[in-house]
Amino acid sequence: MIAANIQKINQEIGNKTRLIAVSKTKPAELVLEAYNANQRIFGENKVQEMLANYESLPKDIEWHLIGHLQSNKVKYIAPFVSMIHSVDSLKLLMSIEKEAAKCNRIIPCLLQIFIAKEETKFGLNRSELYEILDQLKLNPLPHIQICGLMGMASNTNDENQIRNEFSGLNLLFNEVKSAYFNEIPSFCELSMGMSHDYLIAVEEGSTLIRVGSLIFGTR
Numbered sequence: 001m002i003a004a005n006i007q008k009i010n011q012e013i014g015n016k017t018r019l020i021a022v023s024k025t026k027p028a029e030l031v032l033e034a035y036n037a038n039q040r041i042f043g044e045n046k047v048q049e050m051l052a053n054y055e056s057l058p059k060d061i062e063w064h065l066i067g068h069l070q071s072n073k074v075k076y077i078a079p080f081v082s083m084i085h086s087v088d089s090l091k092l093l094m095s096i097e098k099e100a101a102k103c104n105r106i107i108p109c110l111l112q113i114f115i116a117k118e119e120t121k122f123g124l125n126r127s128e129l130y131e132i133l134d135q136l137k138l139n140p141l142p143h144i145q146i147c148g149l150m151g152m153a154s155n156t157n158d159e160n161q162i163r164n165e166f167s168g169l170n171l172l173f174n175e176v177k178s179a180y181f182n183e184i185p186s187f188c189e190l191s192m193g194m195s196h197d198y199l200i201a202v203e204e205g206s207t208l209i210r211v212g213s214l215i216f217g218t219r
């Protein structure tokens, strides 16, 4: 089942977009089943679960942190995390910088942008985003690599709304790239799209989709 689900999604998204299998709350056996189907990128939204899975599963897995991250928990994942998608404050970036430096690593990060209509989702608004980018320009953080933006669309069945939110994020990505990351090829990731909206996200330029329930079943 899991292998077939992964194969189907990979065929649909083509080779410009990578699939992150969101394994949160699922037992390690199921993660291993996906691993055996050649899946190598996994997403977790909780530090403790990611750490437990990292310790018990093969070491060539890329672990992506996709959920809200508290500054005081960065130290647990800094030694191995492949990408942090959910950076939503300068304070968090400073903490990632400090812990990455201790590990002698450069940690790839995405800035999470608030694009949904709901109040419940995390993320930066436009002016907060530019404030952080201006700060980073003044005071570069050598152990952080800003690789792009992440966003979650509204939880709605209105496809037009979802499409508008994703295309708005893509526009913002291009704006930020030309203003701050021109000629910096590592600023290239747009993390958007989940089980119910990844096809729209891919059409709107997603490079990383985060899919859980469609691979592993409902939580």
Ligand SMILES: *Cc1c(COP(=O)(O)O)cnc(C)c1O
Residues within 6 Å of the ligand: 022, 024, 045, 066, 067, 152, 193, 194, 195, 196, 210, 211, 212, 213, 214
């Ligand atoms: C849980 C989660 C996903 C995956 O959600 P599904 O609907 O199960 O595909 C994607 N992104 C984030 C940030 C999540 O927390």
